[in-house]
Amino acid sequence: MTSKRWLAPATVGAAGVGALLLVQVLQPVVWPGSPFAAGAPTRVVAQMVPAPPRLSSHERAHLQHVLDEVVTEGSSGAVAQLVETGKGGSDSWTGVAGVADRSTGAPVDPDAHFRIASLSKPFVAATLLQLVGEGRAELDDTVEQHLPGLVDGGAQITLEMLLSHTSGLFSYNRAMPPVVEDPLRRWEPAELVEIAEEQGPVFEPGTDVAYSNINYVLAALVIESITGRPYAQEVRERIIEPLGLTGTSIPEGPEMPEPVLRAYLAIRPAPGAPPEPVDITEFDPSRWYGTAQIVSTVTDVNRFYTALFEGEVLDEGMLTEMLKVRATDEQGVGYGLGPRRQTLSCGVRVWMHSGNISGYRTWTVHTADRHVTLFQARFAEDPDPPAWKLIEAALCPSERSATAPPDGGRSPEPTPVPRPSEPSPEGGYDLPPPRREYELDS
Numbered sequence: 001m002t003s004k005r006w007l008a009p010a011t012v013g014a015a016g017v018g019a020l021l022l023v024q025v026l027q028p029v030v031w032p033g034s035p036f037a038a039g040a041p042t043r044v045v046a047q048m049v050p051a052p053p054r055l056s057s058h059e060r061a062h063l064q065h066v067l068d069e070v071v072t073e074g075s076s077g078a079v080a081q082l083v084e085t086g087k088g089g090s091d092s093w094t095g096v097a098g099v100a101d102r103s104t105g106a107p108v109d110p111d112a113h114f115r116i117a118s119l120s121k122p123f124v125a126a127t128l129l130q131l132v133g134e135g136r137a138e139l140d141d142t143v144e145q146h147l148p149g150l151v152d153g154g155a156q157i158t159l160e161m162l163l164s165h166t167s168g169l170f171s172y173n174r175a176m177p178p179v180v181e182d183p184l185r186r187w188e189p190a191e192l193v194e195i196a197e198e199q200g201p202v203f204e205p206g207t208d209v210a211y212s213n214i215n216y217v218l219a220a221l222v223i224e225s226i227t228g229r230p231y232a233q234e235v236r237e238r239i240i241e242p243l244g245l246t247g248t249s250i251p252e253g254p255e256m257p258e259p260v261l262r263a264y265l266a267i268r269p270a271p272g273a274p275p276e277p278v279d280i281t282e283f284d285p286s287r288w289y290g291t292a293q294i295v296s297t298v299t300d301v302n303r304f305y306t307a308l309f310e311g312e313v314l315d316e317g318m319l320t321e322m323l324k325v326r327a328t329d330e331q332g333v334g335y336g337l338g339p340r341r342q343t344l345s346c347g348v349r350v351w352m353h354s355g356n357i358s359g360y361r362t363w364t365v366h367t368a369d370r371h372v373t374l375f376q377a378r379f380a381e382d383p384d385p386p387a388w389k390l391i392e393a394a395l396c397p398s399e400r401s402a403t404a405p406p407d408g409g410r411s412p413e414p415t416p417v418p419r420p421s422e423p424s425p426e427g428g429y430d431l432p433p434p435r436r437e438y439e440l441d442s
Contacts, residue, residue, distance in 0.1 A: 111247060157205045166207075352364060360378060
């Protein structure tokens with residue numbers, strides 16, 4: 001006689017797809033009066049049986065269709081990944097569209113490397129919060145304490161203000177020359193701070209919120225002041241290596257690892273001429289010191305956020321601090337210490353970050369059980385609408401009720417907006433107007 005029992009769901013590690021554990025209890029046949037009749041030995045056989053996919057074929061097809069629109073509406077190539085996690089296991093969809101290289105027509109690789117731009121900031125924030133959790137700094141420490149004499153008014157600016165963009169410091173990149181003018185120019189962090197200092201603050205520390213890249217240049221320098229080591233080394237040893245993010249790096253030079261999704265700028269060869277694509281994949285990343293230097297893949301970025309919410313990166317106290325909203329801007333975006341709080345048009349509340357760097361547009365958006373990351377090799381003047389359509393398709397499917405991610409003990413309700421926007425590298429939101437008759441989107 002054989003009996004079967006279904007036990008709690010388990011996860012298939014290699015495939016990442018939910019599975020059910022089928023246990024067969026095998027009992028031998030014994031005759032009445034046999035010495036084994038009262039306690040006949042049994043044999044247990046366990047078998048992993050794949051569970052049905054959590055993402056339906058219809059949803060996968062729809063996501064691919066929307067990703068194709070990301071390319072047809074203005075990106076030369078794109079790669080996206082949706083991961084769904086839960087007690088019953090996990091499932092994922094990864095899609096590509098367009099080409100990785102305009103000159104060869106090579107298709108996009110699902111493992112393509114990308115400059116993730118400002119998606120770098122939460123990695124740096126998590127590293128600094130680990131140091132705070134170890135008692136090596138406090139969130140109310142001032143910039144002056146760690147970087148004496150570097151910033152005017154640094155005694156009034158705290159580490160918490162840096163990470164939440166409430167310092168009031170000017171975003172230095174808005175006063176820099178475009179990267180296309182000198183792609184291999186190497187910048188020192190002190191030069192970036194000097195540019196911000198020359199422009200002066202935009203508001204008194206702690207009185208408002210405004211996204212500013214100088215905050216994370218300073219955060220990186222604070223990490224270095226505390227540890228005596230390069231911030232990139234701390235991020236690697238504390239975040240990248242422990243999480244097994246093998247596709248993630250912080251390059252010091254212009255080279256990009258393979259496979260790469262190449263980036264292009266739309267540049268006019270002459271005044272009044274139509275813009276033509278100019279490859280901007282390789283440039284010196286030092287102009288984004290601490291704020292947008294990381295290169296990664298969609299898989300690694302989703303892995304980072306999954307680990308973050310599951311408590312693998314920060315202890316409970318520091319994760320709570322990271323996910324407290326300190327201020328909300330005019331777009332309805334709530335600023336934590338790294339990630340940002342947003343409410344989608346369907347009412348689903350998410351943690352997210354977006355990035356905007358020469359030739360690339362990046363997005364990572366998360367609920368408690370769904371994680372979507374999208375990279376675009378941008379070329380149109382406004383590549384955001386189709387990207388945001390994919391994000392909402394991934395996180396607002398009509399057949400499910402998404403659960404909210406952790407909120408650090410606070411539950412703000414940002415006003416839903418059609419889509420958030422990211423300050424461009426040259427200033428303003430979305431893309432700046434053409435500069436010098438040739439640059440449309442650096």
